[in-house]
Amino acid sequence: MSSQSVSAPSTTSSDHTRTVSIHFVHAALRGVRRQGEAVEPLLAPAGIPASALDEPRARVSFEQYARLLQSLWRHMDDELLGCGRHPLPLGSFGMICRAIIHSSSMGHAMSRASRYYALLQAGRPDFLIDRDGELGYLVIDESQGGFADPFLAETLLVAGHRFASWLIGDAIALKYVDFSFAMPAYTHEYEIIFAAPLRFGAGRTALCFSAACLDAPVVQGDDSLRVFLRNSIYELLLRREHGKKISAQVRRMFGHDEDGSMLHLDAAAQRLTMSPQTLRRYLKREGNTFQAIKDGWRRDTAITLLAETPIPIAEIARRVGFSEPSTFHRAFKHWTGLQPGAYRVHRL
Known part of the structure; x- marks a missing residue:
């Protein structure tokens, strides 16, 4: 992934006010910790309070998480954050993108990306593109034992899905996602990230989608790639619910309204041209x-x-x-385990 600094988008957007579970902060820091380094000096420039690491309900803003990743990339000179078999030097992701951007189809582009990536990892790919009849797969190759920590597998699945979708200019709907490891405590985060059925303890870790997507033409070029790489963290990792889901449509209403806190169920149902009872039923499903x-x-x-x-x-x-501020303080403590003031950290 690109190590370039990115400008944070407006915090009024419903996408850009997404937050990240503290689990993913811990996961991103594991490589540094394995090297025996203190993590606090890396948290401060990102504006992440050290106290949040001790609270499993804590969350950070996406901009905080993005700054942390950038800080770690620069500090480690490794786009895999110490989770790969070998470091992936800064700029490697951009180099791979430039090498494949003129591919004829998404499947061709992603297969080429896998081969280029393998050259940087001692000749062994960590992800593969597969086809079986009408189904296509992005498969994480765990045969070489390089995935003791699932963080790299998680990241490759998310980034691979978002990048492939960007290549063809359309969100690729996932049929299901398989994980070779057991169901983690933070499964609800996966449900939003992938918006597809999840199967844990499977024989492999992979995304499944329509094979027709593999044949879809690449619609991006050099100019759009330059923009993409400038904002790669947001393009690849920002959590988005897919637009056809009713939950996502309701969530966007809050972000688009000047005073979203006043939105109520009846008004949301009216905008969706359905009754409140029907909206409740769709959301329950x-x-x-x-x-x-x-x-x-x-x-x-x-x-x-x-x-x-x-x-x-x-x-x-x-x-x-x-x-009442006091009511807000109680609710915020219930949501995150911390008081609001704990999130006010001055960045260096």
Whole structure:
């Protein structure tokens, strides 16, 4: 992945107020910890409070996570953050992208990417493209024992899916995702990231999608690639729910409204041209509720504003729909395990 600095998008966007579980912060730091280094000096420039590492419910803004990754890439000179068999020097991802951007199809491009990547990892690929009849797969090659830590497999799956979708200019719908490892405690994060059925303890780790996507033409070129690489962290890792899901449509309503905290179920149903009862039923099928979506938006927006702006806590409480700051403090502690003030860290 590119190690270039990126400008944080506006925090008013519903996509860009997404937050990241502290689990992924711990995962990104594991390579540094294995080298026996202290992590606190790397947290401070990212604006991540060290106290958050001790709270399993804690979350950080996406901009904080992006800054942490950039700091780690520069510090380690390794785009795999110490999780690969060999380091992947800074700039490797960009070099691979430039080498494959003129491929004829997505499948051709991703197969070439696998081969170039293998050259940088002692000739052994960590991911492969496969086809079986009407199904296509992006498979993580675990045969060489290079995935004792699932973080690299998780990252390659997410980045591979987003990059392949970008190549063809369309979101690739996943039929299911297999993981060779057991179900982790943070499975709910996967459900949002992949928006597909998840199968743990499977024979391999892979994404499954329509094989027709492999034949889809690459619609990107040199100019769009330059823009993509400047914003690669956001393009590859920013968590997005797929647009056809009702939950995602409701979530976007909160982000698009000037005062999203005032949105109620009846108004959301009217915008979707359905009855409130039908909206509840659709959300239930997706394992969701209107209140859970609203609370998630409140939590993520509050964390982002606390971490990325100097807006007073009382004003943030008002913006996310709390008339009393004390009520906001209690809700925030319930959501994250920490008080709002704990997220106010001055970056170096």
